[in-house]
Amino acid sequence: MKCLLIHVVAAGLIFSLPAAAHSAEEIQSENTLATAPELVLQMGHFGGVWSVAFSPDGKQVLTGGTDDTAILWDAATATVLRRFEGHTGYVKTVSFSPDGKSILTGSNDATAILWNAATGAKLREFRGGDGSVALSPDGGLVLTDSLDKAATLWDGATGKVVRSFEGDSVARRRRLEAAENQSPFVWWRTAPRQSAVEAVAFSADGKRVLTGEAGEQAILWDALTGQQLRTFDGHRARITSVAFSPDGKTILTGSWDSTAILWDADTGARLRTIGVHARGINSMTGRAGLGLSPDYHYVTSVAFSPDGKSVLTGSCDGTAVLTNLATRKELTFRGPNDWVTSVAFSPDGKSVLTGWREGGAILWDATTAKQLRTFEGKQREATAIAFSHDERLLATGYEDGTAIAWDLAAGTRLSTLETRHRRIDSVAFTPDGQRLLTGSIDGAILWDVATRSRLRTFEGSVRSAALTPDGKTVVTWPYVWSFFTPQQEDVAVLWNAATGKRLHFIRGFYPGVIDVAFSPNSKQVLISDASVQVRAYEMDTATKVFTIKPPRNYRYLRVAYSPDGKQILTASSDQAILWDASTQKQLRVFGGHDGWSESVSFSPDGKQILTDSEDQTVALWDADTGRKLRVFKTGQIGAVRIALFSPNGRFVVASDAVGALHLWDVATSDELCRIIALAGDDWLTVRPRVCSTEVRLALAECVSAFTTEAERPSYRPKS
Numbered sequence: 001m002k003c004l005l006i007h008v009v010a011a012g013l014i015f016s017l018p019a020a021a022h023s024a025e026e027i028q029s030e031n032t033l034a035t036a037p038e039l040v041l042q043m044g045h046f047g048g049v050w051s052v053a054f055s056p057d058g059k060q061v062l063t064g065g066t067d068d069t070a071i072l073w074d075a076a077t078a079t080v081l082r083r084f085e086g087h088t089g090y091v092k093t094v095s096f097s098p099d100g101k102s103i104l105t106g107s108n109d110a111t112a113i114l115w116n117a118a119t120g121a122k123l124r125e126f127r128g129g130d131g132s133v134a135l136s137p138d139g140g141l142v143l144t145d146s147l148d149k150a151a152t153l154w155d156g157a158t159g160k161v162v163r164s165f166e167g168d169s170v171a172r173r174r175r176l177e178a179a180e181n182q183s184p185f186v187w188w189r190t191a192p193r194q195s196a197v198e199a200v201a202f203s204a205d206g207k208r209v210l211t212g213e214a215g216e217q218a219i220l221w222d223a224l225t226g227q228q229l230r231t232f233d234g235h236r237a238r239i240t241s242v243a244f245s246p247d248g249k250t251i252l253t254g255s256w257d258s259t260a261i262l263w264d265a266d267t268g269a270r271l272r273t274i275g276v277h278a279r280g281i282n283s284m285t286g287r288a289g290l291g292l293s294p295d296y297h298y299v300t301s302v303a304f305s306p307d308g309k310s311v312l313t314g315s316c317d318g319t320a321v322l323t324n325l326a327t328r329k330e331l332t333f334r335g336p337n338d339w340v341t342s343v344a345f346s347p348d349g350k351s352v353l354t355g356w357r358e359g360g361a362i363l364w365d366a367t368t369a370k371q372l373r374t375f376e377g378k379q380r381e382a383t384a385i386a387f388s389h390d391e392r393l394l395a396t397g398y399e400d401g402t403a404i405a406w407d408l409a410a411g412t413r414l415s416t417l418e419t420r421h422r423r424i425d426s427v428a429f430t431p432d433g434q435r436l437l438t439g440s441i442d443g444a445i446l447w448d449v450a451t452r453s454r455l456r457t458f459e460g461s462v463r464s465a466a467l468t469p470d471g472k473t474v475v476t477w478p479y480v481w482s483f484f485t486p487q488q489e490d491v492a493v494l495w496n497a498a499t500g501k502r503l504h505f506i507r508g509f510y511p512g513v514i515d516v517a518f519s520p521n522s523k524q525v526l527i528s529d530a531s532v533q534v535r536a537y538e539m540d541t542a543t544k545v546f547t548i549k550p551p552r553n554y555r556y557l558r559v560a561y562s563p564d565g566k567q568i569l570t571a572s573s574d575q576a577i578l579w580d581a582s583t584q585k586q587l588r589v590f591g592g593h594d595g596w597s598e599s600v601s602f603s604p605d606g607k608q609i610l611t612d613s614e615d616q617t618v619a620l621w622d623a624d625t626g627r628k629l630r631v632f633k634t635g636q637i638g639a640v641r642i643a644l645f646s647p648n649g650r651f652v653v654a655s656d657a658v659g660a661l662h663l664w665d666v667a668t669s670d671e672l673c674r675i676i677a678l679a680g681d682d683w684l685t686v687r688p689r690v691c692s693t694e695v696r697l698a699l700a701e702c703v704s705a706f707t708t709e710a711e712r713p714s715y716r717p718k719s
Contacts, residue, residue, distance in 0.1 A: 044080060044376050045071060049355035051094045051342045055117075058347045061375060062103055063361050064091025070105045071375075072117065075346075075363070078373045082120045086113055092131030097139035102156075104142060106133030112144050114156055124159045128152060132199050136223075137206045145197035150211050150219060153226075163226040165209060165219075199242045208265075210251060212239035218253045220265065230268045234261055241301045245308045252311055254299035260313045262325075274323055276330055277315040301342045305366075306349045314340035320354045322366065333364050335371070358399060382655035384426050384642065388433035391646050393449070394653065395436055396661065397424025403438045405449050406675070415452045419445060425464035430471040430497075437474060437497075439465030444476050446497065456500045460493060463513070468522040472497055473539060475506075475525060477513040492516075492527065494539065504542040517559045517568075526568065528557040534570060548584050550577060558599050563606045567623075571600040576611050578623065588626045592619060599642045603666075604649040614639035618654050620666065630669045634662055 045065035053062045060081065061073040070084040070091050089109030096103055102123065106112045112126040112133045124142075129152065132145040141162065142154040150165040199212035202223070209221040218232040218239055237256035244251060250271065251263040262271040277297045301314040305322075314320040320333040320340050333354060342355035351372065352364040360376025384397035393414065394406045403417040403424050419440055426439035435455065436447045444458040444465035458465065458476050465476045474495040492506040492513065506527070517526040524545065528534045534548040534557065550557065550570055560569045567587070568579040575591035590609060601610045608629065609621040618632040618640055634640060634656045643654035651672070652664045661675040 045069065045360065048338075048358040049341060049361045049375075050090050050092055050357070052344050052353045052355040052361050053094045053096055054344055054346050054353060055096050055100045056098060056347060057100060058351075060100070061353060061361065061363070062094045062096065063355060063375060064094040064105055064107075066090040066357075068107070068109075070094050070103065070115075072103070073375050075373075078363075078375050082117075084113075084115050084120055086122055086125075087111065089131070093133045095133070095135050097135055098137060099139065102135075102139065104133055104135050106131040106144060112142060114142065124156065126152075126154050126159060130197075132197060134200050134202050136202050137204060141206075143200050143202060143209060145200055145211070150197055150213075150221070151200050151209060153209070153223070165211065165221045165226050165228070198238060198240050201242045201244055203244045203248045203265075204246055205248060208244075208248070210242045210244060212242040212253055214238040216255070218242055218251065218263075220251070220268075230265075232261075232263045232268055232270075234270050234273075235259070237298075240299060243302050243304055245304045246306060247308060250304075250308070252302045252304060254302040254313060256298040258297040258299060258315070260299050260302050260311065262311070272325075274311065274313060276321045276323060277313065277317050277319070300340060301355075303343050303345055305345050306347060310349075312343045312345060312352060314343040314354060316340070320352065322352065322369075331366075331369050333362075333369050335359065335362050382641070382661055384424050384439075385644065385653060385655050385661065386427045386429055387644070387646050387653070388429040389431050389647050390433055391648060391651075393429065393433055394661075395427040395429060396655070397427045397438060397440075399423050401440060403427055403436065403447075405436060415449055417445075417447050417452055426466060428465075428467040430467065431469075432471075437465055437467045439463070439476065444474060446474070456497075458493075458495050458500065464516075466516045466518070467497065468518050468525075468539070469520055470522045473503070473522065475516060477516070477527075494542065504539075506537050506542045515558045517561050519561050519565045520563055521565060524565075526559045526561065528559050528570070532557050532572070534559055534568070546584055548579055551586070560600050560602055562602050562623075563604060567606070569600050569602065569609060571611055574613070576600055576609065576621075578609070588623075590619075590621045590626055590628075592628055598640060599644065601644045603645050604647060608645075608649075608666075610643055610645060610652060612640035612643035612654060616640060616656070618643045618652060618664075620652070630666075632662070632664045632669060632671070634660070 045063065045067050047066035049063045049065050051064035059075055061075045062070060064070045068087045068089060068091065071080055072082040073079065074081055084105065087105065087107035087109050089107045091105050091107050093106040094103065101117055103115050103117050104112060108131045110127060110129060112129065113122055114124040115121065116123055126142055126144055129144040129146050134143040140156050142156050144152050146152045152164050153162040154160065155162050196213050196215060197211045198214050201210045207223050209223045210218060212218045216235045216237060216239065219228055220230040221227065222229055232251065232253065235253065235255040235257050239253050239255050241254040249265055251265045252260060254260045258275065258277050260274040263269065264271055277299055298316045299313050300316060303312045309326060310322055310324050312320060312322050316339045318334065318338060318340065320343050322331040333352060335354060336356055336359040338359050339357040340354050341357050344353045350366055352366045353361060355361045360374055362371055363373040364371055382396040383399055386395045392409055394408055395403060397403045401419045401424060405414040407414045417438065419438060424438050424440050428437045434449060436449050438445050438447065439462065441463050443462050445454055446456040448455055458474055460476065462476045463478055465474055467474055474497045475492055476495065477492040494503040495501065496503055514528045514530065523539050525537050525539055526534055527537065532550065536545040537543065538545060548568065548570065558571045566581055568581050570577050570579065575589055577586055578588040579585065580587055590611060598612050607623055609623050610618060612618045616634050616639065619628055620630040621628055632652060641655045643652060645652060650666055652666055654662045663672045664670065665672055
């Protein structure tokens with residue numbers, strides 16, 4: 001019999017779940033995780049929500065997440081009814097069929113999927129586009145954006161293309177290129193071009209189609225012939241969302257220029273500009289701003305009320321605003337300190353639903369702006385992890401601004417440190433394991449782990465922090481959006497960890513620090529930044545020693561020093577590169593991942609290299625030969641965020657995007673346990689295992705590593 005042992009500390013319970021049957025094909029894998037039954041927790045999204053929709057009767061809510069899934073919820077109780085898994089990119093758009101029996105999801109993995117809402121079965125897949133989708137009013141046609149056209153219309157039953165909406169493709173490409181060149185985002189100007197169309201919609205009678213383009217233009221099309229009827233010009237940046245009024249006479253568009261515009265659908269005339277977000281105060285920065293600025297006031301989503309008398313707009317400024325078109329009265333919905341990604345009205349118009357980039361979805365009263373219900377995951381994603389030098393403790397930082405110190409020997413939570421800040425970006429133990437450094441957007445803090453008291457705060461413009469191997473120096477670097485200020489320099493600060501005194505400033509690198517690594521002797525620091533270069537500085541003088549320029553145009557660059565300080569490892573995209581630290585010459589390339597790497601590290605003896613990836617794997621490499629030795633699979637949806645060796649090199653620990661920590665045995669590649677931190681003080685430990693006589697010793701070792709003697713379950717393998 002196969003089973004999962006789940007240790008729920010918050011409830012003081014330990015219980016086993018029987019496994020479902022697996023075919024031989026299903027259980028073959030490179031490690032033992034796949035031979036154990038998979039734990040599927042109905043806990044909401046493992047990440048943010050990118051799209052929201054109501055069912056036609058208003059009794060259910062559908063959300064699309066950054067965890068590549070869509071979830072069906074009970075609108076009255078906020079309980080999860082069903083999870084739809086099949087995409088490999090975030091779910092950008094969700095919608096119901098008119099009868100509520102089918103749902104449509106669009107993803108940036110270039111697919112749209114039609115599902116059975118009752119069973120979760122995949123009915124049809126449509127390939128192409130970048131995730132903007134819509135269902136026709138009769139539910140028979142599927143509209144998707146297109147990578148080479150404006151949009152494509154599909155037969156929902158057969159999956160065949162009905163027609164394409166093309167127009168002047170040359171003019172569309174020119175508009176897109178012009179918008180890219182004018183964008184303040186450096187990464188957008190250099191990134192591979194995706195779809196020119198950002199949003200699509202059907203009119204209520206199904207006779208017309210509306211597309212919103214990154215080239216700052218909306219276009220009205222004849223759904224029956226595919227001919228272009230009219231263009232709507234007036235936005236100053238890419239259009240992010242489009243909608244028809246219920247009677248089809250008016251069109252609403254939202255844009256990165258911080259405005260929404262009402263248009264006459266028949267004449268193309270601009271009726272009104274709604275600039276509630278452009279003139280507002282950004283809830284995240286506390287500053288006002290207009291248009292393209294780092295203050296984030298972009299309109300992300302728009303919707304008409306069912307009676308057409310009001311419009312709803314969501315923005316990166318952290319608000320959604322309901323505007324009465326007749327009285328111009330405004331009602332603001334202000335939720336978590338986060339972007340609003342999507343908005344929707346309930347069918348009766350009495351409720352409003354908003355999606356949040358990092359915080360789930362919220363149901364509001366459309367009259368009072370009172371928060372009614374929250375649709376969110378219960379787990380927390382670990383954004384930073386670190387071992388103590390003696391391997392007794394493991395520290396994790398989380399999106400909600402808390403850090404946890406775990407006692408690995410006892411399998412208990414030792415202490416929880418509340419920073420009251422957004423997102424812990426880094427954690428590091430001092431050599432004696434008694435103190436912990438946390439770094440976040442609002443500062444760096446040195447804690448006493450046992451007493452949970454703050455010993456020292458390193459203030460200033462801080463995004464993250466690092467501690468030298470000897471524990472004597474803290475390095476902090478600022479929160480700078482290099483996308484908007486490419487001409488400025490960034491500044492890192494060196495502090496005395498014992499006294500909190502500022503020692504040096506490090507200047508001269510590009511804004512937007514990506515990663516920091518120290519030489520083993522604590523005399524040099526490597527800094528990778530948004531220019532995709534690595535610069536080495538002397539710690540004593542803050543002078544630059546050398547620069548490494550990777551041969552490829554990476555977007556992010558992770559760095560690590562070898563234990564002897566003779567080699568440097570960089571990683572991004574789907575490969576890692578080993579460099580000679582003295583000559584800065586490239587020694588070896590490690591390639592094989594199918595996604596971006598989030599972290600790299602050396603084994604304590606320097607003989608092995610660890611890389612992780614968005615492809616949900618961690619790879620172990622031979623540093624001398626470049627040969628891949630093992631692959632550790634999380635068996636979860638979502639990317640691996642961080643992976644590192646334990647100080648003695650026996651274990652690998654990794655954090656994934658769905659909120660779980662995985663611990664593997666390096667020698668066998670067995671997963672020893674999985675730790676999931678839930679909201680509040682709840683947490684659970686999952687240990688995959690095979691219940692057979694042959695593995696009794698391995699099981700006992702696994703259990704003893706993460707449970708106290710009093711909590712250890714009795715176990716008798718069946719013959």
